Amino acid sequence: MAQVEVKNDGATVEIADGSLLADLDGKCSILFACKTGSCASCKVRVTEGMENLEAPNELEQSGLATFATDPSERLMCVCKIKKGKIKVEY
Numbered sequence: 001m002a003q004v005e006v007k008n009d010g011a012t013v014e015i016a017d018g019s020l021l022a023d024l025d026g027k028c029s030i031l032f033a034c035k036t037g038s039c040a041s042c043k044v045r046v047t048e049g050m051e052n053l054e055a056p057n058e059l060e061q062s063g064l065a066t067f068a069t070d071p072s073e074r075l076m077c078v079c080k081i082k083k084g085k086i087k088v089e090y
């Protein structure tokens, strides 16, 4: 199982290796609205474990080009975790 620590919640959520991080919806305080990479409600800063995330796919690249201001930012709804642990905050 992969782990996602959400600093704002002071809690860690476990999800299956290889999961789309939209699976965190309802399990943490990150807000998921569109789930298509087009609204940025799920934008977080990855503070540890970026290497445990898949590279941004086309949908995420498009959203990041519009909404991200820092390379540490990712859109959780269209991002996959490979395995291991990441720490995020928003």
Ligand code: FES
Binding pocket: 031, 032, 033, 034, 035, 036, 037, 038, 039, 040, 041, 042, 043, 063, 075, 076, 077, 078
């Ligand atoms: S929920 Fe809209 S960009 Fe992720």
